[in-house]
Amino acid sequence: MSIWELLAVFAAGIGAGTINTIVGSGTLITFPVLLATGLPPVTATVSNALGLIPGSISGAIGYREELKGQRPLILRLGVASAIGGLAGAVLLLMLPPTAFETIVPVLVALALVLVVLQPRISAAVQRRRERTGTPTKADGGPVLFGGLLLASVYGGYFTAAQGIIYLSLMGMLLDDTLQRLNAVKNVLAAIVNTIAALFFLFVADFDWTAVLLIAVGSAIGGQLGAKIGRRLPAPALRVFIVVVGVFAIVQLLLR
Template structure:
């Protein structure tokens, strides 16, 4: 990896840490950059998953005030998220690499659609919360978080958007507190998947360290300053980078 490539990976880590803390989908910044510097898709995915764990922890710490009083909820939803993350990580290793290569463009497109639709999801969330939302985690939300964890353990882009939508519709809670919960759940999914990958997958440790360093910084930016950034600009960056990744994967 050249110095300029290393700088690009580090910068992508900062952007991913910031975006993951705010809403999720930071993988759509780091994953394409790792592909661009020459990493194979599966190696890029597992290296990205491990590298983003410190950033998820940084973002969760940045939102610690909003986590007050959510211990029981975090235990229940965290168990579902962690189990889903492990299942997704196992699927990534068990399924052939060709399956990952084939499905990733579709997953990226799905993630981009979710990112673009996020404002509408937020409005739907606000409208739904006036009616049937619950004060705590019910079976439907537990199942949804488990399924999202599987997706996150397998690939992970925009899992935060899915979690925010699910919890926003099914919990009677302030969105900032929901976002804090999302950061912890994403940390658990990424952390469990990364620990599993440590024993069975090949990492590019330079990429891991660069993303980790950048995402820790980005997590603090996201918690302190990121809420003030124009959402349209963030979504625009994500969509452009994601489309570049899709084109690159389809042309390779």
């Protein structure tokens, strides 16, 4: 890589770490930059997954206040994330690169609709529970576990907009604030990235230079994202999620 390519990858890592912590889709910043440096698509995907681990951990640390009291939920959903992340990593090496290109924009669009409508849907669900006397499940039940398992399969495969899908699922099925759900999202994303990366270390090619640059950049970005994201009120955070999600859909359709 030239000095300008090195700087571009580092800057992309900062941007990805920041965006991932606030909402997700940071891969849409780093992946095109890695391709522009001449890396093959699979090598770029693997290098990106390895490099974003410090960013995910950094973002989760930045949201540590919002994580208080959520250990049981994280342990349960973390199992789904780990299994799904490993499955997605295996699929990356087995399926053709275009396997997810058709379905992913549809998934992201659906997730955005759920994010926008989440307050109204949650209120309607709560009213129905009050009428029927059905208690709210603190962990979201098997529906959330299964949904996050499938979302994590996609996350282990590519990761772009994974956080948006997580937030939409948890927002529908858990009775908690968007900021606390975002904190959980960061931990689950870190689990998926780590599990997938450990698998890639042994079976796939990657570029150590790209990994190190993205790792340092994303760690810095994770802290920046936490400082910005935690200050956003729920409506502003919701708008930011939608804006990033629409951009993600456009980018995925143009690939």
